[in-house]
Amino acid sequence: MKFDKANIYYFSGTGNTLIASRVVKDVFKKNGVKVKLIKMEKEDPKNVDLSGAIGLAFPIAVFTSYPLVMDFINKLPNTQGTPVFMLATMGGLALGMKSYLKEALIKKGYVPIGAKQIIMPDNFTPAPEKDKKNPKIVDKGILSTQEFAEQLLSGKANWGYFPILHKFIYGL
């Protein structure tokens, strides 16, 4: 699905999701897409701009995301055919979050164009031995985010959907 404008609504506690969001922004800009990064905590979800594509970028927290993020998503307005993508960062395991979100957004009238869960340094606990590996993890995360952004533009991104798992986890 082609788009020439995108607003990426993001939340980032310790910066990983902001790094990934900026990568998408750069790729979009280089390809002529007008793009803005907007903090979820500063925007009323009811006022999101539905005239272009929407990106939802957030960290995975306990296999879902923080209440602020979930609240933002749940309060998004209904629409008709607005393209939407998900960009999550995580330490390694998100379980059914992609499927949960896909279902919730389709119900509101959005068209899911792609979702990616990027592995970034996990921020559960600070640990010096982990810090040594962090630059490598971030570099890999950036590369995979670039690839995802390009796939979004070429229409080759996918979302993926695993029925059932999220129904157990989130009680949908």
Ligand SMILES: Cc1cc2nc3c(=O)[nH]c(=O)nc-3n(C[C@H](O)[C@H](O)[C@H](O)COP(=O)(O)O)c2cc1C
């Ligand atoms: C309270 C808490 C819960 C987390 N839960 C998960 C989780 O369920 N799965 C996972 O892979 N990473 C989890 N993480 C790691 C973060 O998702 C990861 O470090 C993310 O990139 C942080 O993004 P940010 O820097 O934008 O806040 C958790 C981190 C915290 C602090």
